Amino acid sequence: MMRRLQWRLRGFLSFSSVTARLVAVSVLVHVVLLVADRVDYIHNHSSFGYLLQRCFALSWPLLSQGFFWQPLTYLFLHASWLHLFLNMWALSVFGGALERDHSSRFVLRLFFSGGIAAALGWLAYTALLPSLPDMSMLTAWLPADIAVTLAAGSGFSGSLESSVCLGASGGVFALLAAYLAIYPERQLYVLLFFVIPLKVKCRTLLWILLLLTFCDWFLIQSPIAHSSHLAGGILGYLAGRRIKKPSFKTAKMKTEF
Numbered sequence: 001m002m003r004r005l006q007w008r009l010r011g012f013l014s015f016s017s018v019t020a021r022l023v024a025v026s027v028l029v030h031v032v033l034l035v036a037d038r039v040d041y042i043h044n045h046s047s048f049g050y051l052l053q054r055c056f057a058l059s060w061p062l063l064s065q066g067f068f069w070q071p072l073t074y075l076f077l078h079a080s081w082l083h084l085f086l087n088m089w090a091l092s093v094f095g096g097a098l099e100r101d102h103s104s105r106f107v108l109r110l111f112f113s114g115g116i117a118a119a120l121g122w123l124a125y126t127a128l129l130p131s132l133p134d135m136s137m138l139t140a141w142l143p144a145d146i147a148v149t150l151a152a153g154s155g156f157s158g159s160l161e162s163s164v165c166l167g168a169s170g171g172v173f174a175l176l177a178a179y180l181a182i183y184p185e186r187q188l189y190v191l192l193f194f195v196i197p198l199k200v201k202c203r204t205l206l207w208i209l210l211l212l213t214f215c216d217w218f219l220i221q222s223p224i225a226h227s228s229h230l231a232g233g234i235l236g237y238l239a240g241r242r243i244k245k246p247s248f249k250t251a252k253m254k255t256e257f
Helices: 002-013 018-036 050-055 072-077 082-103 105-132 135-139 144-152 169-181 202-220 226-241 250-253
Strands: 041-042 185-194 196-201
Touching: 018 050, 018 072, 018 082, 018 105, 041 185, 050 072, 050 226, 072 105, 082 105, 105 169, 105 226, 169 202, 169 226, 185 202, 196 202
Parallel strands: none
Antiparallel strands: 185 196
């Protein structure tokens, strides 16, 4: 067991896999932005980090002016170390498993196509957001204290002209959903609330993720871009449904983690 784990870790750290290279680029970009953020571009007003983020994160005003690279480059920008860690952990686990079972090309194409679908989903939802009904009606039936607490967490109310999207979540959710679609009966160990170990089937995990996504999206209304997660996940799930599953023996050898 330990020998198998060491072999996989050695293969990942050798940068021979697409997954490892995507992780390395994302970490490098985050470090560059942190360093650039410490240098003033306009004295006491803006930094080089802010300038780079605005150029390469997903932003409709700049995208409409010809910044065509943004639906790809925003995948490598992250808001914090925690944001980066969660995305890179999921990318390593599910991207690495898919790469072992299928191919590097499959992972690369799915990551970027999922990211583009996520970008389009986020742009469409953000454009429609001002015309959507007030989501606070969904919490009207709750006790007053809980409703007020949830309302205080409502973080995203920006317009398409002022909002920015960044992070690899769209591509990661495409890989995650593809894995769950290809192996619906496979059992995984997950940490519930990052503490409680729980063994669930992939099909069950998919429903849990959907439930948590919609609860946070419509009840808590945090600033997480759930529309991009959903769009990337849908594309990944449809792609996974089209993939021929490997034999049980091969799958068991290659994708235990």
